[in-house]
Amino acid sequence: MSKVLKMDEPIFDLVDRHPEVMDIMVELGFRDIAKPGMLQTAGRFMTLTKGIKLKRMDLDTVRQAFEAHGFEILQ
Numbered sequence: 001m002s003k004v005l006k007m008d009e010p011i012f013d014l015v016d017r018h019p020e021v022m023d024i025m026v027e028l029g030f031r032d033i034a035k036p037g038m039l040q041t042a043g044r045f046m047t048l049t050k051g052i053k054l055k056r057m058d059l060d061t062v063r064q065a066f067e068a069h070g071f072e073i074l075q
Helices: 011-017 020-028 038-044 048-055 059-068
Strands: 003-006 071-074
Touching: 011 020, 011 038, 011 048, 020 059, 048 059, 059 071
Parallel strands: 003 071
Antiparallel strands: none
């Protein structure tokens, strides 16, 4: 089964389909998503694209981290 992530898909859905996404995001600096209840609330409308802009992160760094874990990133 391929591991495909869409940048504009809610993080809640990404983690539901691929639980390891949560650990990768925390490693990248999205530590708030690991707080109790955060995934179930903000994670339902927050996307990777929005999170990267909010945290002022480099898109290529995030893309490379997910690709290193075997994910294919779709825009």
